[in-house]
Amino acid sequence: MALLEITNLTQRFGGLLAVNDLSVHLEGRELCALIGPNGAGKTTVFNLVSGFYQPSDGSIKIGGVDTRGMKPHQVTALGVARTFQNIRLWNDMTVLDNIKVSQHYRLGYSLMDSLMRTRRYIDREAAIDRTAMELLEFLGMRELANEFPPNLAYGTQRKVEIARALSIKPKLLLLDEPAAGLPSSDVVELIKLIEWIHKEFDLAIWMIEHQMTVVMSLCQWIKVIDFGATIAEGTPEDIRNNPVVIRAYLGDENI
Amino acid sequence: MLETIIQQGVNALQLGSYYSLIALGYCLVYGVLLLINFAHGDIFMVGAYIAFFCATAFLGHYGLIDAGMPGWIVLALTVPLTMLLTSGVGIFIERVAYRPLRLKGANRLYVVITALMMGIILQYGNLSMLGASRKAFPNLVPRVLFEIGGATVTSLKLASIVTCFLVFGLLQWIVTRTKIGMAMRAVSYDKFAVPLMGIPLDIVIVFTFFLGSSMAGLAGLLYAMNFPVLDPFMGALVGWKAFIAAVVGGIGDIRGAFIGGFLLAFLEVFVAATFSSELRDLISFTILLGILSWKPTGLFGKPRTTKI
Amino acid sequence: MSPRLTTPAALFALLLGLMALTQTGILGQYEQTILSTMGIYMILAASLNLVNGYMGEFSVGHAGFMAVGAYTSSVVGVYLFVPDPFFGQPLLPMDLAYLAFPLILAAGFVAAALVGLLVAIPSFKTRGDYLAVITLAAGYIVKSALENIDVVGGPRGFMGMKKVVMGMEEMISIPWMLIWIFIGVVFTVWILRRFVYSTYGKGVMAIHQDEVAAEIMSVNTNKMKLVAFMLSSGLAGLAGGLYAYLIGFVNPASFTILRSTECLVMVYLGGMGSLTGSILAAAIFTLMLEFLKPLEQLKWVAIPMLLIVLMQFRPEGLMGNRELSDIFPKLKRFYRFK
Numbered sequence: 001m002a003l004l005e006i007t008n009l010t011q012r013f014g015g016l017l018a019v020n021d022l023s024v025h026l027e028g029r030e031l032c033a034l035i036g037p038n039g040a041g042k043t044t045v046f047n048l049v050s051g052f053y054q055p056s057d058g059s060i061k062i063g064g065v066d067t068r069g070m071k072p073h074q075v076t077a078l079g080v081a082r083t084f085q086n087i088r089l090w091n092d093m094t095v096l097d098n099i100k101v102s103q104h105y106r107l108g109y110s111l112m113d114s115l116m117r118t119r120r121y122i123d124r125e126a127a128i129d130r131t132a133m134e135l136l137e138f139l140g141m142r143e144l145a146n147e148f149p150p151n152l153a154y155g156t157q158r159k160v161e162i163a164r165a166l167s168i169k170p171k172l173l174l175l176d177e178p179a180a181g182l183p184s185s186d187v188v189e190l191i192k193l194i195e196w197i198h199k200e201f202d203l204a205i206w207m208i209e210h211q212m213t214v215v216m217s218l219c220q221w222i223k224v225i226d227f228g229a230t231i232a233e234g235t236p237e238d239i240r241n242n243p244v245v246i247r248a249y250l251g252d253e254n255i
Numbered sequence: 256m257l258e259t260i261i262q263q264g265v266n267a268l269q270l271g272s273y274y275s276l277i278a279l280g281y282c283l284v285y286g287v288l289l290l291i292n293f294a295h296g297d298i299f300m301v302g303a304y305i306a307f308f309c310a311t312a313f314l315g316h317y318g319l320i321d322a323g324m325p326g327w328i329v330l331a332l333t334v335p336l337t338m339l340l341t342s343g344v345g346i347f348i349e350r351v352a353y354r355p356l357r358l359k360g361a362n363r364l365y366v367v368i369t370a371l372m373m374g375i376i377l378q379y380g381n382l383s384m385l386g387a388s389r390k391a392f393p394n395l396v397p398r399v400l401f402e403i404g405g406a407t408v409t410s411l412k413l414a415s416i417v418t419c420f421l422v423f424g425l426l427q428w429i430v431t432r433t434k435i436g437m438a439m440r441a442v443s444y445d446k447f448a449v450p451l452m453g454i455p456l457d458i459v460i461v462f463t464f465f466l467g468s469s470m471a472g473l474a475g476l477l478y479a480m481n482f483p484v485l486d487p488f489m490g491a492l493v494g495w496k497a498f499i500a501a502v503v504g505g506i507g508d509i510r511g512a513f514i515g516g517f518l519l520a521f522l523e524v525f526v527a528a529t530f531s532s533e534l535r536d537l538i539s540f541t542i543l544l545g546i547l548s549w550k551p552t553g554l555f556g557k558p559r560t561t562k563i
Numbered sequence: 564m565s566p567r568l569t570t571p572a573a574l575f576a577l578l579l580g581l582m583a584l585t586q587t588g589i590l591g592q593y594e595q596t597i598l599s600t601m602g603i604y605m606i607l608a609a610s611l612n613l614v615n616g617y618m619g620e621f622s623v624g625h626a627g628f629m630a631v632g633a634y635t636s637s638v639v640g641v642y643l644f645v646p647d648p649f650f651g652q653p654l655l656p657m658d659l660a661y662l663a664f665p666l667i668l669a670a671g672f673v674a675a676a677l678v679g680l681l682v683a684i685p686s687f688k689t690r691g692d693y694l695a696v697i698t699l700a701a702g703y704i705v706k707s708a709l710e711n712i713d714v715v716g717g718p719r720g721f722m723g724m725k726k727v728v729m730g731m732e733e734m735i736s737i738p739w740m741l742i743w744i745f746i747g748v749v750f751t752v753w754i755l756r757r758f759v760y761s762t763y764g765k766g767v768m769a770i771h772q773d774e775v776a777a778e779i780m781s782v783n784t785n786k787m788k789l790v791a792f793m794l795s796s797g798l799a800g801l802a803g804g805l806y807a808y809l810i811g812f813v814n815p816a817s818f819t820i821l822r823s824t825e826c827l828v829m830v831y832l833g834g835m836g837s838l839t840g841s842i843l844a845a846a847i848f849t850l851m852l853e854f855l856k857p858l859e860q861l862k863w864v865a866i867p868m869l870l871i872v873l874m875q876f877r878p879e880g881l882m883g884n885r886e887l888s889d890i891f892p893k894l895k896r897f898y899r900f901k
Contacts, residue, residue, distance in 0.1 A: 050779055076781040088776040090769050092836075092884065100762045101769050105781035107762060111790055114761035115754055121761070128762055168781060291692060352871055361878030364621060368831045369874060371824050372867035379863035495699065495820060502696040536707040540700045544685070547697055551689040 001064045003028040003171055003204055004049070009058035011044055011228070018044045020228035021058070028171065030204045031194075032221040035239075037248055041228040042208045043085060046174050050082050051075030063171065077105040079171035083161045085180060085208075089149040095160050096145040099132040099167045132167060138200075139163050155186040159193065166201065173197075175207035179214050191217055216240070224248070258405035259528070265403070267524035268517070269412045269481070272419030275516030276474035277497035278504070279426060280467035282512035285501075286443045287463045288357075290366050294348060294373035296494010298468050301377055302341040302475025303485050307390055309333045309340075314393060326395040333395070337476050338469035345468025346461055348373050354457075374491070381487040392483035415477045422470060423513050430509060435462055443507075503543050505556030514554065519543065578745055585738045595741050599809050601849040602744035603802050606751045608829035608841035610798030615827070616835035616884075617759055618791050619771030620686065621695040624702030625799050625826040630818035631678045631705060632671035632800020633807040634715055639670045640808070641723040644730060649714055657730035664731065664743060668804045675800020676793040678705065683792035687785045690774075702823055709815045720814025724807050740809050747805050748842075751798050755838055758794065767791050768836070799826075828870060834880030839887040844880075 004026040011019040018041045026032070034042050047053045049060055051072040060067050062078045090098050107128070113121040136142050141156075141163060149157055158178060165173055178194070179187050191214055198205055209215050215222060216236045224232040224239060226248045232239060239245055277299050284292040313329040315322025352373055356366050399410040430436040438459045442449050450456050478493075479485055497516060504515025522539040530538060547553065581598075584590040590598070607625060614622045642650045644660050655663065681701045686694055715721040731739045758764040766787045769777035778784045807813045829848050833840025851869065855862040873881075888894045 052775070052779065071783075071785075072778045073781045073783050076779060082779060084776070088773050090772040090776065092772055093765065093768060097762075097765055101765045101777075101782065102780040103762070104766055104783070109763070111758075111763065114763045115757050117757065125762060164780065285692075291695070355875055356878055359875075359878045361874070362835065364615075364835070365831055365874055365878055365880075367621070368827060369871055371827065372871050375821075375824070376864050376867045379860055383860040383864065491820070499696050499700055502693060506692065533711055534707075536703055537711060540703045540707070544681075544697055544700045544704065547689060547693060547700075548685040551685075551693055553693065556693075 002026065002061070003063060004206075005059075005061040005064075006049070007059050007061075009045070009048060009060065010056050011041075011048060011053060012056045018228050019048065019055075022225065022228070022230060024223065026172070026204050026206065028204050029202070030206075030221060031198050031219055032204075032206055032223070033215045033219040034206060034208050034223050034225065035210070035215060036225040036231075040226045042225065043176060044228070045225075046082060046176055046208065049075075049172075049174065050080055073105060076168060079169070080174065081165035081168035081170035081172075082174035083158075083165050083176055083178060085176045087149075087154075087157050087161055089157060089161055089164070091149050094146050094148060095141070095152075095163075096129075096132055096136070098149070098160065098164050099135060100128050102164050102167045103128050103131065105168075135163060135167055139166075155182050155189070158182065158190070162193070162197070166197070170203055173203050173205045175205060175209075177208050177210065179209055179211045187211060187214060190214070194218055261404045262406035263524050263528050264521075265406055265408050265412060265416075267521040268416045269520075270524060271517035271520030272415045273474050273478050273493065273516075274497045274500050274520050275419050275513050276422060276470050276477075277494060278501035278512040278516040279423065279509055280471045281498050281501045282506055282509050283426075283439075283463050283467045285506050286509070287439050287460060288353075289363060289443075290353065291370065291498070292467070293367060293370040293494075293498075294377060295467065295471060296490040296492075296497065297374040297377035298341060298345050298348075298490070299471040299475045299478075299494055300381070300485075300487065300490025301344050302337060302468075302472030303392075303479040303489065304381065304385070304390070304475075305340045305344075305472065306333055306337040306476035306479050307392055307485055309336050310393055310395060326397075330395045334473070334476060338472045341472025341475065342465045342469040345464045345471070349460065349464045354460075374494075378487050378491060385487070387486070390485040392479040392485060394483070395480065411477075411481050415481060418473065418477060422473065423509070426466070426470075426509055429466070435459065439463055499540070499543060503546055503553050505553030507552075507557070508555045511553055511555030518554075574749055578742065581741065581745065582737060585741065595738055596809075597849065597853055599741055599744045599805075601846055602741075602748045603806050603809065604825070604829060604845035604849050605748050605842050606798060606802035606805070607826045608833060608845040609751050609755055609838055610795045610802070611826045612830045612833070612836070612838065612841045613755060613759070613767070613791055613795040613798075615830050616837070616841075617764075617771060618767045618788070619835070620690075621692065622682065622698040622792075622795070623695050623820075623823055623827065624682065624698035624700075624705075625796075626818040626820070626822035627702035627705035628675045628679060628796035628799035629803035629806065629822065630709060630813075630815070632675040632797075632803030633813045633818070634709060634721065634803075635674035635800070636667050636671035636804030637721055637724050637807045637813055638715060640664075640667045640727045641721075643667070645723045645726045647723060657727075658734055660727050661731040661734055661739065664727075664739075667727075668743070668747070668801055671800045671804035672797040673800075675803065676797030678800075679793045679796030680789075682796070683789045686788045686792060699820075702818075702820065706815045706818055709818075716814070718815060720812055720816075722812045724813075725811030728808055728811065740805070744805050744809070747801055751801065752838060752842070754794070754798070759838075771836075831880055832870060832873065834882035834884055836884035837880070837882040837886055839885075840880055840882030843882065847881075 002025055004024060006022060006024040009019055009022040022045065034045060036042055044053065048055050051067055051070050051074065054068070062075065062080060065078055067075050093101065108124045109121045133142070133145065136145055141159065144152065144160070149160060152160065162178070179190055182190060194205065195218060219236060222233065222236060222239045223230060224245050231248055232242045232245050277295065280295050281292060284290055310329055310333045312319055313324055313332055352369050353366055356369060401408045401413065430439060438454045441454060442456065442459050496519060500515035500519035501512040503518065504513070505511030519539065522542055523535050526538045527535045585595060607629065611622065611625045614620050641647050643655050643663060644653045644657050646652055682698050685697045689697060709715065710718045728740060759767070766777065766782040769782050770784055770787060774784060829844040830841060832848065833844030851866055855865055858865055
């Protein structure tokens with residue numbers, strides 16, 4: 001079964017056609033990109049997939065489940081995690097708490113359990129804590145567990161946000177401009193990190209990115225959109241030489 | 256039947272004009288500072304008292320001025336003086352209580368709490384200075400009765416309604432057409448960029464408080480002339496209600512505040528007329544709550560889209 | 564002693580100490596009333612802190628929920644134990660009053676929590692200052708509804724609760740209300756602490772800090788808001804029930820916007836998101852009210868002025884968002900957080 005099946009997705013905001021008849025098919029385990037000029041509707045696509053907007057038309061199926069009418073937290077529970085263009089960590093919570101709270105959909109205990117401190121609560125909290133620490137350990141961020149996000153460097157905050165998304169145990173990880181605002185030395189590290197995550201975790205990664213070094217060195221498959229509609233898709237080689245893409249990015253040379 | 260409806264309609268318009276005038280003040284300050292100035296209702300009360308003391312002083316009660324001035328001159332002097340003095344109170348409160356907190360970068364809810372405290376100070380300060388006895392506002396101009404569609408309307412009622420519409424028109428003009436109005440809107444968009452553009456932030460804020468408080472003063476004067484009994488707590492209830500009205504209308508927009516004031520007044524007057532006055536608050540607030548649940552940012556407020 | 568038992572033992576000792584002081588007459592009726600009032604304010608402040616501090620909303624109608632709890636507990640108590648012209652003969656003998664009292668309070672808790680839905684459901688769509696107005700309107704609606712219900716005396720109010728308290732005291736002669744309020748405070752802090760320290764409850768703080776991120780990171784924000792509002796209003800109802808039996812009389816005029824304002828002041832004075840702060844602020848506020856009593860009306864000028872000055876010096880409240888254990892880390896040895 002396909003991991004992600006987007007069929008004829010369309011999104012209108014008033015008179016604006018933000019996404020126009022878009023179709024995407026991901027089997028799972030891919031590492032691919034969504035690119036396009038500013039304002040092309042890339043983030044809108046991610047917002048639709050993560051359930052933040054309801055599509056005007058078309059359907060999104062995740063693991064065969066139609067997500068129409070679902071709230072974002074329900075979509076996330078299906079195994080879709082994402083990061084944000086502008087980092088949205090919970091700044092008054094420690095890194096560890098950020099990662100623990102993101103496991104909300106599989107807490108496995110109720111309000112009453114938390115008030116009565118039942119055996120189930122104690123066991124589950126211990127498990128959540130362990131999972132979170134293991135994840136941090138695995139990503140080499142163990143010593144950051146008790147830091148607050150605003151005290152961390154920008155690049156580290158990005159990394160924490162990715163860790164938080166991974167704590168969902170996603171099947172599909174959406175990265176919204178992971179390299180935005182990073183100095184070039186950090187970008188190299190980010191490329192390594194994403195590659196490593198893709199290798200170590202059983203998931204598909206779909207990213208929006210403007211830095212072509214990141215996209216071209218990582219992705220097997222690239223979809224290019226402009227004005228909400230697909231203008232090209234294919235391997236990095238295809239895209240690099242596609243005249244339509246070049247025109248969308250650089251404008252028409254005849255002007 | 257028709258006469259009663261018209262009569263009640265006029266009453267609602269009159270009540271609505273006070274709510275609107277106060278709601279506009281809430282709205283201006285909120286629009287610029289994102290601060291719910293909970294002391295605003297009490298500034299209205301202070302305005303009514305200032306009007307009272309101005310009017311009685313001009314009538315020669317304290318021996319400052321020889322008695323014998325005709326009522327309309329007294330009124331003509333009282334209006335601007337009341338507005339000026341009341342706005343002085345508003346600006347003073349901003350200066351001593353809100354600005355220091357703002358400069359310290361306190362959470363904005365702490366400023367709101369400070370505003371609540373200022374309101375209580377005004378109420379009880381007045382109570383302990385002037386006592387609990389109610390003050391009767393002097394009659395300045397003779398009451399003239401008009402007949403509209405079988406309903407009787409006093410000149411004072413009409414004056415309140417007309418003033419409210421005029422003030423709204425003036426405000427709309429200031430906010431949309433003048434330079435300072437543009438600066439006010441700029442501040443409400445982005446408080447940090449405004450000083451960088453060479454707009455003096457503090458002057459804009461002081462001007463906002465000047466406008467809001469002088470309108471509260473005007474409302475206080477008109478209210479005191481129509482319901483000529485003053486007490487220190489008169490501002491609290493009217494103020495809270497006007498605030499609710501402003502929000503239901505859509506607090507970011509002065510049209511919203513204006514309409515909201517009249518909406519609340521019409522609800523109250525007609526609920527009281529059809530059911531009973533005891534049920535007035537219950538039913539009208541339930542309706543307002545319903546409106547807000549249905550339109551979460553009020554009638555005129557733009558739905559805020561969260562950008563990711 | 565194991566850390567599990569230190570806190571209960573300390574609290575029990577404190578309760579015993581309080582009772583000893585009252586029995587020996589060192590704590591007279593006057594001091595007991597002050598302590599009781601303080602306890603009720605502590606419950607109010609701590610419960611409001613869940614919504615205003617931890618969740619970051621601005622609820623202005625806490626007195627309304629308190630009123631619902633106060634009236635419900637009063638009516639249930641009087642219905643069960645006191646002959647009343649409307650409710651008729653009591654259902655149960657007065658001897659059972661001290662056993663049934665927790666149930667009476669529970670009724671107030673449940674009723675107030677249900678009325679909390681009035682605010683909780685709009686909060687799904689409405690936020691910030693617009694939600695503040697909904698809470699304000701809800702407070703007015705409750706007060707004005709009570710004024711229109713003749714069974715509970717309308718604007719005149721409702722009484723008969725003193726008889727229940729006297730009934731309890733006839734059975735066993737101890738200061739019952741002080742004990743119930745003490746238990747109420749412990750219960751409130753206990754529940755709230757467990758809630759906000761669980762990963763489940765931290766969802767509420769996630770909503771405060773970034774609601775969009777919370778929803779997308781799998782926190783069911785609507786459910787969390789529902790839980791937070793209902794828990795907060797339920798505890799306010801508990802405070803109301805205790806208040807009704809402490810004073811022996813309830814009327815709508817006791818639950819005005821001024822009462823809600825007092826709750827707000829304590830939350831922000833203590834610090835948003837600090838239970839210790841709320842408790843401390845409630846104690847300070849009650850003492851302020853008491854010591855400034857000789858000023859009469861000027862009290863309400865002096866207290867707000869003091870508070871304004873205080874906020875100028877500590878614009879994040881007395882405790883900020885820290886707890887006692889953050890200031891004295893050694894305390895962590897004595898009680899556990901998990």
